[in-house]
Amino acid sequence: MNALAKILEWPIEPTDLLGLALWDAADIARATGGVAFGDFQVSGVEIDSRDVVPGDLFFALKGESMDGHRFVDMAFARGATAVVVDRPVDGPHVLVQDTSTALELLAKAARNRVDATVIGVTGSVGKTGVKEAIFAALDRSSRGKAHRSVKSYNNHVGVPLSLARMAARSRFGVFEMGMNHAGEIRALTAQVRPHVAVITAIAPAHIENLGSLEGIADAKAEIFEGLEPGGVAIIPADSPQFDRLKAAAEQRRITVVSFGRAAHANVRLLDAVPAPGGGSLVTADLGARRICYTVAEPGEHWITNSLAVMAAVGAAGGDLGAAGIALAEMQGLKGRGQRHSIPAPAGDGSGRALLIDESYNANPASMRVTLAQLGATPARRRIAVLGAMKELGEHGPAYHAALIEPLEASGADFAILVGGEMQALADELGKAANGALGKDIGFAHCGTAAEALDALRAHGVEGGDAILVKGSNSVGLGTLVAALAQQKD
Incomplete structure (x- = not known):
């Protein structure tokens, strides 16, 4: 059999039949309930005209002191293919009643169309680094078919924006969720609908608004409310709030996987020693097996973070070997190490x-x-x-x-x-x-x-x-x- 014949016999997967564009005009109009003016395809979604690159769809969002419609011309000048607006403009656009609602509707359509395992990450500290490490592991094992929220896009605008950017071909999606008031995680997890929900840690961040560590734990535990049937909750075994988090998950009949140094942890640290060149060499017990891997990032907190990563990747059906490589290659993020x-x-x-x-x-x-x-x-x-x-x-x-x-x-x-x-x-x-x-x-x-x-x-x-x-x-x-x-x- 020659090479061409082998290529032609390559098995076709369902995702191979999907379009290569992120969105086309008809899909955007259908998802948002808007009217498309022009026939176009877009490769990205953006809300800041300064960050627009050629091929993007620009949402002209309106805030308390700023109206994105003022920057439509700038978006087109920077290469936007089309814009989503609440008033007619020159150039390809989708006309909707409210652009913020339209973004949420496009996010909902993105979540509905993917056949992907979705991981949600929250916590008082470490959530961005853990999110990035989980993504790196899953992206490696899926050969580029993983998606995640970039930077710290973890609020009521960042989460729907990140969802709207998820390609139909994605096999994994990793989304960060933040909050500073009770109820905010509840709204975000309803959009993300994760299969795996990770809480990295409970600490006195935003205690001014939540009153106590118990209040913070309850607010973070809202992430469990959006879990898909059969979902998994990943929680810190060493936290004083462990029992509270576990009870919140079990109340919803969710499988709980804990991580940490405690004897009862499902993903338990056995040993950590300094690694040559920095970082740590970690040995962990996952119950059915033990694994040894290197964590490039320095600090005791990254040893604990790595256990959360391993727990999440395992729960998502990912490759633990790829997770180990990802942790060994992780470099500090801007503003975070x-x-x-x-x-x-x-x-x-x-x-x-x-x-x-x-x-x-x-x-x-x-x-x-x-x-x-x-x-x-x-x-x-x-x-x-x-x-x-x-x-x-x-x-x-x-x-x-x-x-x-x-x-x-x-x-x-x-x-x-x-x-x-x-x-x-x-x-x-x-x-x-x-x-x-x-x-x-x-x-x-x-x-x-x-x-x-x-x-x-x-x-x-x-x-x-x-x-x-x-x-x-x-x-x-x-x-x-x-x-x-x-x-x-």
Whole structure:
């Protein structure tokens, strides 16, 4: 049999009969209840005209202070094939009554048309990294037929946008869901309708709005409400809220798979040792088998995250070997552990310093683990640039003051504190400087990210230094990271 004959005999799968375009005009109009003007096909969906690339469908969404219809011309100029609008425009478009509702309807149509295993991920910390690792594992084993929400598109706009971008040929979909009020996960999981729901951890993020850790656990457990029949809940065995999460899942007759160090964990850590070149070599018990794999990302939290990844991939019917490779190849995400080597004079003479970018988000739990990671990082000097933690309400001063313990344990030589909420930690550092017998931590307290950059430059970055930058996104420490990372030799 010649090569051509072999190709012709290649088995045809149902997905081979699907169109290659993401959406065409008729499908969009049918899904949204709109009217199509023009015959077109699109390869992407976008809501920000600045991010439009050729082939995109642009949704002109309207917010409290912004109307996307103002940017329709820009979207077309950047290569949009068509737009979804609530008023007639020049150029190919779908006319609908409300563009936000239309996006949700297109998302619903995308979810309905796929024959894919869908994984939903939420949690107080770690959800974006876990989502990315699960996607990397499933994309590898499915040879590119996995889809996920990009960046942190995890809210009432980001989730439907991510769903609308899912190709009909997808075999797996991985979606992140976030919230800061009760009821928000309930609305998102109803759209995603996952087969596997992962809760990474319960920590005092958004406690200002939810009142207690129990309230946070209940809000995260809303993800179980959207699970498809026969679905699986993946929950942290080591969490003080484990019993509460388990009860919430079992109330809906959902299979529970737990992960962690606890003896009762279904995916249980047996051993973790430093891996050559960084990261960890992990051995885990999955019940029927034991596996050993490398986690490239440093830190104890990534050891636990990897167990959640293995549990989710196993529940989704994915390849655990591919998951191990994905974890070994994972690199830090922008704002969530990405590492930069930046030029630095003097010091140890290496000419380089390490910049750890954790600038996207912060809460008491993630601050603690990231400071521990700084402490485990070999360095001549350690500098911590810490931004305020938001949405802690009346608990804020206590949580900020309590950072003194992990900060001291990290071996930090100097700290730059950013934001008014950090006054509580500044006060504690002042007390320690006046009365402690051990090593004092020098510090500066700044109001803005720009002032923090000036303070860091005044202190000086030298060869061999390790600089951790972490804070809530609204503090704007990403600009400080960008300024340092763009420095030339």
